[in-house]
Amino acid sequence: MEVSELFSTLHNNPEFSEHETKTLEILKTYIKENTDLKIVDHNNFFYGIHDENADRTIAVRADIDAIANSEGKAFHGCGHDGHSSMACEAARLLSGKKIGKNVIFLFQPAEENGAGAKSCFPMFDENNIDLILGLHNIPSYKMGTVLLTKDSFADASTGICIKFTGAQSHAGCPEEGLNPGFAISNLVCKLDEIINRDIYEKPVLSTLICVNVGEKNYGINAGYGELCLTLRAQKSSDLSILVNTVLDEAKKSVEEVFKDKSSNVTISYELLDEFPSTENTKSEAERICKEIENSSLDYKYLDRPMRWSEDFGNYREKSKSFFFGLGAGEDHPGLHTEEYCFPKELLEIGAKTWVKIIELA
Ligand SMILES: [Zn+2]
Ligand SMILES: [Zn+2]
Known part of the structure; x- marks a missing residue:
């Protein structure tokens, strides 16, 4: 043949x-x-x-x-x-x-x-x-x-899904809930600065893949949200630094937004499609x-x-x-x-x- x-x-x-x-x-x-x-x-x-x-x-x-x-x-x-x-x-x-x-x-x-x-x-x-x-x-x-x-x-790359759990409330009383959408948007605005820091050996990249907060239910103030990114680096060692930096900043974003209530918002994450x-x-x-x-x-x-x-x-x-x-x-x-x-x-x-x-x- x-x-x-x-x-x-x-x-x-x-x-x-x-x-x-x-x-x-x-x-x-x-x-x-x-x-x-x-x-x-x-x-x-x-x-x-x-x-x-x-x-x-x-x-x-x-x-x-x-x-x-x-x-x-x-x-x-x-x-x-x-x-x-x-x-x-x-x-x-x-x-x-x-x-x-x-x-x-x-x-x-x-x-x-x-x-x-x-x-x-x-x-x-x-x-x-x-x-x-x-x-x-x-x-x-x-x-x-x-x-x-x-x-x-x-490049090395990984998908990361960061999950924020706050507290749901009636849409009429948003001040009684903890809507993670604000922390997520705070973090999204920092991504460009994060990848441009002086802490990596070679250039790194972050791509916004999807943001998912709440449902299309207009009576509810969302209590849960996810931010999914693909992170990329020329070196696997830089990719670990980038993952840790993004997670650090996720925590800081929650603290900045929710101040003394921030301990009521939990963050967890999952890495997907990891490539060295x-x-x-x-x-x-x-x-x-x-x-x-x-x-x-x-x-x-x-x-x-x-x-x-x-x-x-x-x-x-x-x-x-x-x-x-x-x-x-x-x-x-x-x-x-x-x-x-x-x-x-x-x-x-x-x-x-x-x-x-x-x-x-
Ligand atoms: Zn291919
Ligand atoms: Zn191929």
């Missing part, structure tokens, strides 16, 4: 995070029929080993899940159909070859909701992995250009980047990390890691837009780039 055919099959069977049953079947069948990889199946994910009985083992991670369009239907708006196809093709190209190392191709589910990488941790207990590699296609860069950084490739920053292992990044500079690959260093997040950052807990980008075309529609589709021209180029980088890593 040609890689373009595999791609079309995956493209036409998009599945949401943690529901990638058919996708995994398609990939396993391809790997069995077209490569010499030994498959280790974990049901929610699988990996294939190109085994040379060598001392060094590197892993190549491909993500496989789809996202929702505006109608709530699954579609491959992030190009993971292309990522998994390129990894399959690279595995096919490597089959039967000797490159002096074992290579494990990991097909990881659930990248988009951040749950996938951690679910693949058993692979690290079953194998001695020296290094794990990952890539993402990046629109607005020249097709096939390898995009490099020796530091952080993608995708930080490359420095020594590995320096070595691999130098090899790429000396190779025939077309490359470019990024000015700053991507503002989106990747769950690949979780693998740092388990192994040395290196993540890079692959240009998807200067005028290509952006990731997660409804116009986006992984460019077919990139399949062969990307697979060959994988093989080169696997060899030099």
Whole structure:
């Protein structure tokens, strides 16, 4: 089967995070029929080993899940159909070859909701992995250009839902209640100042996602409210500082608004969709980047990390890691837009780039 055919099959069977049953079947069948990889199946994910009985083992991670369009239907708006196809093709190209190392191709589910990488941790207990590699296609860069950084490739981010519980009262007697809407609006006005403080190593960002206070019931003065934000930072350490600062300011906002009654307002919070920053292992990044500079690959260093997040950052807990980008075309529609589709021209180029980088890593 040609890689373009595999791609079309995956493209036409998009599945949401943690529901990638058919996708995994398609990939396993391809790997069995077209490569010499030994498959280790974990049901929610699988990996294939190109085994040379060598001392060094590197892993190549491909993500496989789809996202929702505006109608709530699954579609491959992030190009993971292309990522998994390129990894399959690279595995096919490597089959039967000797490159002096074992290579494990990991097909990881659930990248988009951040749950996938951690679910693949058993692979690290079953194998001695020296290094794990990952890539993402990046629109607005020249097709096939390898995009490099020796530091952080993608931002850390987390959703935070801050819950304020005050006291409900009759709309005719608002002075008898504690309506958290005022504390929430006080906090919202401070967000810009919070992210511009001098306490972070690199720039941080806060995005207002939703405010939810009371119901459309005009007889009631609300007693409960929620503020939901997405917080982002180039470094995971800065993200913790930002979370703590926002929570501190939430408490201060309550004190400023409710003064001596502030102890009657409680604050709790929940973190959702947490992603660490995708930080490359420095020594590995320096070595691999130098090899790429000396190779025939077309490359470019990024000015700053991507503002989106990747769950690949979780693998740092388990192994040395290196993540890079692959240009998807200067005028290509952006990731997660409804116009986006992984460019077919990139399949062969990307697979060959994988093989080169696997060899030099
Ligand atoms: Zn995505
Ligand atoms: Zn993606």
